[in-house]
Amino acid sequence: MKAWKILLGGAAVVCVGAAIASYSLRAGPVAAAAPSGPPAMPVPVTAVIKRTIPVYLEYSARTESIREVSLQAKVAGYIQSQPAADGADVKGEELLYKIDERDYRAALDQAKAQAQRNVAALGYARSNFNRGDELVKTGFLAKDNYDQRASTLGQSEASVAQDSAAVRSAEINLAYTEIRAPFSGRLGRNRAPVGTLVGGSGFTLNTLVQLDPLYVTFNPSERDIGVIQTARLASKVVAKVSLPDDASADYSGELTFVDNGVDRTTGTITARATVPNPKFTLLPGQYVRVRLHVRDEPDALLVPQVALGSSQLGKYVYVVGEGNKAEQKIVTLGPTDGDAVSVKGLVETDRVITGNLQKIGPGSPVSPIAQKEASASDVK
Template identity: 80%
Template sequence: MRNLKIWFGSAAMLGVAVVAVLTLYRSGPAPAAAAASGPPAMPVPVTSVIKRTLPVYLEYSARTESIREVSLQAKVAGYIQSQPTADGADVKEGDLLYKIDERDYRAALDQAKAQAQRNVAALDYARSNFRRGDELVKTGFLAKDNYDQRVSTLGQSEAAVAQDNAAVRTAEINLAYTDIRAPFSGRLGRNRAPVGTLVGGSGFTLNTLVQLDPIYVTFNPSERELATIEAARDAGTVSTTISLPDNPAVSYKGELTFIDNSVDRTTGTITARATVANPKFSLLPGQYVRVRVHVRDEADALLVPLTALGSSQLGKYVYVVGAGGKAEQKIVKLGPSDGESVSVTGLAEDDKVITGNLQKIGPGSPVQPLPPKQASNDSKG
């Protein structure tokens, strides 16, 4: 009985072995065929290399500064009578900002004019007396001493009139100082001298006035970039573009107008300044902005999307569609960027650059370039 069980077990094992051999025999060619056909081509979006002239910029953080800022003070003493222009108003050159009580100064002017009129009358008499004396002394009817006295009187009268004229001009100037006007166009600050305040003679500031158009934008290039900026200045006008960090869509055009004469030893930077048109007064002194300085144009630059770049131990690279529809890796050197694109060296102008599915391919991987519309939809997805 025991021998019979052993026989049946051996027969069963033999049957399983035969089935396994037959299965291997039948399915054996399939893996070989799969290996021979290779993996399927990976669909990838591609783009052409763009060749064009690329403007090259240097970009910095910057601050705006007023070209002129003055503290408004009274030249003459008196009480503030009125403030025709409100706090924070935009004013033009010559606009009346403050009015000081002028009564004392108008009275002084009237007094000076009256004194001048009296002395003018005295001068007219002295001149008439001198002319008569001049005729009499020639005929001997007037003594020489009396003639000399008339000459002296005439000289004193002329001096008195000249002094009176100076007094009248001084009184007119002092009267004009009772009107405090804008020395240039700009924007007023906060008023510090309400109506009724006694001002003048103590350095008291009534208000501040800043010029806003044009306005300065000050930034600090490094000493390594100084040669590039100087070369741009030698070539002509250096244009600048100023933008706000929180609203880059709004920009202002300017021009590089100043580079300081020494480098800061502590920071290794130099102070530079652009002058920017600001007709709407939308930029205010002290604002944080970004400034781009146009230093040159790079002709025949080859541009690829930033999304096409990869990194390895050898540096930056891109994949292009190579011979036989396989991905070919090319090491590139980066140049200036322009928005979502960057200039590179190491590519040919007719290369088709792969811009998507970069993690799913490698050098030699079969790829299938997608039509432009489908590639655009895949990139959005």
């Protein structure tokens, strides 16, 4: 009986040992396969660029014509012809409208004829006076007759002067029958067809606007006034003008006017640039964007704008830190230059992460890929 108990105890020990061995065999491989950490995320990186960049102030603006006039007739008459068509581009002194001139030419001829008669009368009065001047000295002519001849001479001279003024007035009225362009520009819509009786009532025949150059008027805020004035004192301020829907249309002019007071209601000041428009591609009243080049910023540190992120602390970028781990750096933004923006808070040796930003955080392991080597699949 005692031997039997010994045999059963030995069998129990063997079973327990086998169970422990089996558990050790299973637990050993599982412990070895445990992961050591998340895999490194491939990220495209780019170097910080250091260079001098231009600094601009940008505003919404409207184009304005430097000169715009309403064409009206100075003298009354019927429109005889319109040599320049509606909407035509005309030169200064070009004939735009012709008024029937017959009445005014007849008035000029009459004034000239009257002047000729009075000139002849003046010649007779002058010679008669000259003879009387000799006769009165010898006593052959009474003093009263001599004075009468002098009076007649004076009246003749006054008549000739009056006739000369009448001829000049008739010539001016005749010239007014031709309405010419006071400057180069573009005509608008005609309002006086041939045969229309015009003149003396303020009736507008057409409008003429100057298209080259144009004004571009905008309203800087009062906080920008000091920057603009400083730039004007240093040199001329270049103004770049572009159309909102056509980035390829670029016009260059110069800031030529800043008003002398700030609008108390809006806190802005009126300013304008003068922009050449030789091809007449800009028209008065258009909405445009204007950029003023106010200075250059040397040694600016630039990063792609796509690398920026936002948080409650402000703008930040991720850079490749020690041990190839993502490091978040808070930055202060400066002027932009195309797709890049200048920042403060980085150093020139930083490698900025530009992709896969949503998949990383501070301390995340990363595998840097140079920007030019990064493929589209790396940044999805």
